[in-house]
Amino acid sequence: MTDTEGLRPNERKVALEPAADATLRFIGTIETPWRDRADCPRQGRLDGPECRLVLDPVWHDALTGLEDYEMIEVLYWLDRSRRDLIRQSPKHDGRTFGTFALRSPVRPNPIGTSMVKLLRIENGTLHVRGLDCLDGTPLIDIKPERCAFSPKAAAKPGDSRD
């Protein structure tokens, strides 16, 4: 049940000026089996279907060395999400949670993050498992997973000596 503004019972929104603090550049597109939000799983699974991160050609050379990692972090832009909800009712039952206590795509900056398993890289396309986003979702970043990654630069004060 939603009101005329698309709010569920007890959900709260805020009035905001247009976002204008920084700008993003999409670096590619994510291909998944899911064409509709109702089809997407709530959370990706490492044994889920194979998906593809199709990188724009200008960035292909920036993948050099990524093939050494089995797990990578993917950031993407949830381009169909509203951005003005403070409280949300995920079960439509009137019980609400603060937006930051949820991993809902509805948030002030709708950036999704996933840890995925890297299967292979072919011609600038990464084949992965573990995503849960819609087909066509814009890609914004790829990083080695932090647990697997050892900094390449020399240690600095404050770094672990382990």
Place this chain on the structure above:
Amino acid sequence: MTDTEGLRPNERKVALEPAADATLRFIGTIETPWRDRADCPRQGRLDGPECRLVLDPVWHDALTGLEDYEMIEVLYWLDRSRRDLIRQSPKHDGRTFGTFALRSPVRPNPIGTSMVKLLRIENGTLHVRGLDCLDGTPLIDIKPERCAFSPKAAAKPGDSRD
């Protein structure tokens, strides 16, 4: 050693149009002990110094329920980073890695992600350990850590049945 454009040996950059695919809204500011990039640790440690996520008042109510999580994910904007490097030489030794094979702040969309330990929330300020960013870094998102989070909505096809 860097050239006049700030490149180290063998680093590669690309010429890019201004980024204009999506816009971000800063939701607060991060307070850390580090005022200079040379002082920041390479990676945050859960036993590192206490830092603060100071949320803009309009978002305070969006924290409701977050206090139930010990580990949270933080996204922030690395506002002093260049965005046009394809290959980087972290050790200044001429050996390069692709930007996406590094967790360097220099990337097409300079968004940092950290998993941090939530100590307490007081008046819209989160006290945490585990960050490694500069004092004054703009905050863009806070989410429960994915491992600790169980979706609040009903399961859908494709979700785990465990």
